[in-house]
Amino acid sequence: MSRGIIKNKVFSGGRVTLEIKIILLLLVPVFAILSFGKGKVNGNGFGGIKELHVGTPHIDYVIMSSDQYQDNLKEIIWYDDFSTSKTYMDSRGGIDTTVNFGAIGGSVNVGFKKGDVFGLGDRKVAFGDFPGNGPILKQGQSFNEIYWRIYVKHEHGWEGFPAKMSRATSIVSQEWQQAMIAHVWNGGGPILTLDPARGVFEQTDSIITTKYNDFDNLVWLGNRPTAQFPLTSPEESGYWVLVESRAKLNTPGKNDGINQLWIDGRLEAERKNLNFRGNFTNYGINAVFIESYWNKGSIKDQGRWYDNFVISTKPIGPVICPRNPTLVKTDYHGEGNLKNWKIELSSDYNGKEVVFASNLINEDNKVAVNTETGKFLGPLKGKMALAPGTTYFVRVRQQSTHGQWSAWSRWHQGFRVE
Known part of the structure; x- marks a missing residue:
């Protein structure tokens, strides 16, 4: 039987070497997952997986009321x-x-x-x-x-x-x-x-x-x-x-x-x-x-x-919109394709008073603000619609089919509720 020495300790080399190789092979995908989106590929192809870019979206527009x-x-x-x-x-x-x-x-x-x-x-x-x-x-x-x-x-x-x-x-x-x-x-x-x-x-x-x-x-x-x-x-x-x-x-x-x-x-x-x-x-x-x-x-x-x-x-x-307005997101830009996106609404442009948070949206580039698509929060908790005469601001983020999320947009695209 072959024998080896590690740190002056004697062991049987054949079976242990095989077990070490198996363990290392099993750990490779774990290291890859841990380094996903963080490492940079070096000249030899090592160093983790290259970060995938997901562009920060905006709300292109809010569908206006017919009467401004x-x-x-x-x-x-x-x-x-x-x-x-x-x-x-x-x-x-x-x-x-x-x-x-x-x-x-x-x-x-x-x-x-x-x-x-x-x-x-x-x-x-x-x-x-x-x-x-x-x-x-x-x-x-x-x-x-x-x-x-x-x-x-x-x-x-x-x-x-x-x-x-x-x-x-x-x-x-x-x-x-x-x-x-x-x-x-x-x-x-x-x-x-x-x-x-x-x-x-x-x-x-x-x-x-x-x-x-x-x-x-x-x-x-x-x-x-x-x-x-x-x-x-x-x-x-x-x-x-x-x-x-x-x-x-x-x-x-x-x-x-x-x-x-x-x-x-x-x-x-x-x-x-x-x-x-x-x-x-x-x-x-x-x-x-x-x-x-x-x-x-x-x-x-x-x-x-x-x-x-x-x-x-x-x-x-800003423009005047219904109490349950529809918001339209900009086109997706980044690696892969769009998987999910979500929005939040605030009654101020600093986001101090969030009044609505959507569920994950994955079917379209637009969403109506109502109880089916998300939850009303803060002063609107338990309500069915936004408050009349109030101006609201939006922020939005999106997720790619690779699983990465973009940063949140700043609070923007204010609109006034009729």
Whole structure:
């Protein structure tokens, strides 16, 4: 019989060696399971199994109520969900019926071809005391404060930083001299900023601009601090994001004008104590433009869309939805295929008060919020639906067919219950 020595101990080698080999073979799959998703394959093929990526999803949109009440509110100056073709003072580009916020309707296509400075579309709305050609909404009125809102979606995998999104302005002559402009522009990288400007000399009523976009004569009121939300980053592409702005003219003789920007329900940037129009009161804010302009040109062909465009004299906020709304998830991106996903709802965008948690969802990319699909929690425990008049935010995660879960999304896609 053969013999061996380990640590100076004598043993019978044949049978023990065979048993050790069997034990090691049995342990291989155990080590593989323990290292799954953690190790990195080295040059020899060892070191565990390569981590499989599962992209973090978002809620693309929430199916809206059929009535958004825009036609019944006196504060509404303009509303367009791009389900039909409306007449603007000026417009460029058609309605895209293949991409929209919701299950039906359309959006305005403001995407870019590679190298293009001007995107595929824009819209200009005139109202109040606008001095040029119409159509002019609410003609004859004067507006010292307005809010304007759009939802914007960037094609999944978007790259680059387009320069200009929208502006509100006061046009004061047939030559399109401007008393003020509230720009929503790129703030460097994937973020937005506010860049307000005055076209009046100090605290007088003397217009100093000579034409539209007379940048040399405008008084620039500050473009910092910027927003923080990386709107045009690849990570935030592929779903609809709410962007709302406010411009309030100063009281003549005072520096109390305001310019604010909300993204996805959060106040992202603001300018206070502004001298927006000096003592000039002949014209108020009378135009809003939504734009697609990229000074350096787009780096590739890529899609971008605007929807649910509203101008109002009061805060607008998110879309209105039923008490048992249906939420639609973005497409799956990552290794393997989609196996499961789940959502949570909160009554605040920090997730401090979770009011609904879904069961695992595995049949579709949409889910209705009700007692069949999940549980109502916290202040809604025992309820059958969300509370009327309340705004809610969502977070979502998904699981691949390999078994790995993505990270939770941040709380996003706020909606107000009717």
